[in-house]
Amino acid sequence: MMKENMSNSEESLIKPKTLEEVRAMIKSHKRNDFIFSSIGLLTIIFALLTLLILFVDLVMDGYPKLNYEFFTDFPSRRAAHAGILSAWVGSSLIMLVTFVTAVPMGVATGVYLEEYAPKNWFTDIIEINVTNLAGVPSIIYGLLALGLFVYTFHLGQTIVTAGLTLGLLMLPIVIVSTREAIRSIPVAIREAAYAVGATKWQVMLHHVIQYSFGGILTGIIIGMARALGETAPIITVGALTFIAFLPPAPLTSVPPFISFEWLQSGFTVLPIQMFSWLSRPEHAFHINAAAAGAVIIMLTLLMNGTAIWLRYRIRKNIKW
Amino acid sequence: MATTQLKDPPISKRLAKNIKRNFIERVIEIILMFSALTAVFITLGIVYILVSEAAGFFKDVSVYEFLTSRQWSPLFEDAHYGILPLVSGTLTTSFIALGIAVPIGTIAAIYLSEFASHKARETVKPILELLVGVPTVVFGYFALLFVTPILQKIIPDLPTFNMLGAGIVMGIMIIPYIASVAEDAMRAVPMQMREGSYAMGATKFQTAIRVVTPAATSGIIAAYILGISRAVGETMVVAIAAGQQPTLTFNPLEGAATITAYIVQVAMGDLPHGSLGYQSIFAAGMVLFVLTFLFNILGHMARKRFAERY
Numbered sequence: 001m002m003k004e005n006m007s008n009s010e011e012s013l014i015k016p017k018t019l020e021e022v023r024a025m026i027k028s029h030k031r032n033d034f035i036f037s038s039i040g041l042l043t044i045i046f047a048l049l050t051l052l053i054l055f056v057d058l059v060m061d062g063y064p065k066l067n068y069e070f071f072t073d074f075p076s077r078r079a080a081h082a083g084i085l086s087a088w089v090g091s092s093l094i095m096l097v098t099f100v101t102a103v104p105m106g107v108a109t110g111v112y113l114e115e116y117a118p119k120n121w122f123t124d125i126i127e128i129n130v131t132n133l134a135g136v137p138s139i140i141y142g143l144l145a146l147g148l149f150v151y152t153f154h155l156g157q158t159i160v161t162a163g164l165t166l167g168l169l170m171l172p173i174v175i176v177s178t179r180e181a182i183r184s185i186p187v188a189i190r191e192a193a194y195a196v197g198a199t200k201w202q203v204m205l206h207h208v209i210q211y212s213f214g215g216i217l218t219g220i221i222i223g224m225a226r227a228l229g230e231t232a233p234i235i236t237v238g239a240l241t242f243i244a245f246l247p248p249a250p251l252t253s254v255p256p257f258i259s260f261e262w263l264q265s266g267f268t269v270l271p272i273q274m275f276s277w278l279s280r281p282e283h284a285f286h287i288n289a290a291a292a293g294a295v296i297i298m299l300t301l302l303m304n305g306t307a308i309w310l311r312y313r314i315r316k317n318i319k320w
Numbered sequence: 321m322a323t324t325q326l327k328d329p330p331i332s333k334r335l336a337k338n339i340k341r342n343f344i345e346r347v348i349e350i351i352l353m354f355s356a357l358t359a360v361f362i363t364l365g366i367v368y369i370l371v372s373e374a375a376g377f378f379k380d381v382s383v384y385e386f387l388t389s390r391q392w393s394p395l396f397e398d399a400h401y402g403i404l405p406l407v408s409g410t411l412t413t414s415f416i417a418l419g420i421a422v423p424i425g426t427i428a429a430i431y432l433s434e435f436a437s438h439k440a441r442e443t444v445k446p447i448l449e450l451l452v453g454v455p456t457v458v459f460g461y462f463a464l465l466f467v468t469p470i471l472q473k474i475i476p477d478l479p480t481f482n483m484l485g486a487g488i489v490m491g492i493m494i495i496p497y498i499a500s501v502a503e504d505a506m507r508a509v510p511m512q513m514r515e516g517s518y519a520m521g522a523t524k525f526q527t528a529i530r531v532v533t534p535a536a537t538s539g540i541i542a543a544y545i546l547g548i549s550r551a552v553g554e555t556m557v558v559a560i561a562a563g564q565q566p567t568l569t570f571n572p573l574e575g576a577a578t579i580t581a582y583i584v585q586v587a588m589g590d591l592p593h594g595s596l597g598y599q600s601i602f603a604a605g606m607v608l609f610v611l612t613f614l615f616n617i618l619g620h621m622a623r624k625r626f627a628e629r630y
Contacts, residue, residue: 057466130359148365171362
């Protein structure tokens, strides 16, 4: 269609026409306009509708399983009694480790690159690395974790390994969003703080990081949502697919009330649980997989939705 | 700080505080720098692990066999170590995915950027961003239990695990990504260029195709390349729906393992650390890393060009 249209109008440019011909030309161009905008609209509706159908299908398949017991049962050989208790507990604990590793490091890197880093080859190398890491397939992080955390540092196939792996995966997302958030803060704010004698770090801690908190939070939530849904790196790290126990509780009744034993525990997570049900041939387990999938989708959509809403609000309420 | 100014202590004391302050500032800067260096360490770590484990693999397997043998069966008695079947699986699924995602994503981007009303764009764009975040394991479910059964009705002797279904779903998965990045590139084209085109009497369609799209080419290409890199590195959809049997074929109606699916398959089983099978996933991972690394660099370069253009 594009080619036809091109040759059409090129001809018309070369030799001017009678009024009728010009009118016909305008008409055909307007028709092309209309045709394309219809195609565009239909394409978008088609794409969104397909995805909607897929999600509705998933939720409908899993609906019969989505009850209270599903969340409080361990996985089982009998599909009807299988639940996601160990999976969601595992996911939450791993998210905790991920959060603790990725957020301080990501924010620190973002602040450094945006505010401290001199413009030289050294900084360039760091920047290229961050950009590249964002595009490395997640399974490669899994191989890194398998070789490094499991077999070099001997952390084992445990929650702490999985959490660190996902933390590395999430790092570039936090870095990029921190930098964007910091960049949007006017120089005048920094200058005002310097003028009353604040040191660079005081300016960062009391002003820049606080004002860009919303933007940083957006990145953190998006990163956590991604980490929550990530399956491949966790498989290579060595998640178990059938776990009928919970990791030791982080809070204990005897002093010092906090225990870190759970870090050393074996684990499974929601996407792995879904994957393992999905790879079974029995249909009953596929229903479980659909229910687990519905839970995962709800969680990630909720998190990403919050992040996008947050960003929208920040854009709207810019004070300077 | 305020109290020091009020009481006005001797200069020596203030200087002492300054030294402490400067010291703390220095320490903090160094801490921040080290956390920034983590990014470099991660990349080095990836390269080190892949290379060192793959080196063990290439001690037993010649590079020549790795690149030319037409069979990949490291875990069998009669072991062959040719990466080609895995590469063919990866390329076939990626090709199908891009065949779907590139046209639909581009049209959607052009429509959103040039035709849609402000309100429609503000509604669809966040939805696209939301969809980019849906976990891939869920798409694997769609490929295996929704798309493949439908395809089997059209093509009766289609196996349960096939590259076509996996590729199609992967394409659907990448559409929002390509549409979103390409739309950003087109929005970055300055308004004056469109206005100039309209002033010459061009229609919206002509402006979109002949002014905006060429001006945003590098950004759109960046979107494609990042899409390719995603398709090549995609793991769960192919691991679930494309089959686990490495076959040197480009026929989408057959099932075949991709590089990523092979890694998952081996990782699911418990291979002893240091065995040839264990090392083979790192060799396969290295091929994958090199492939996506090249695409990412290309995409980055294309992106940089479009950022500097205006």
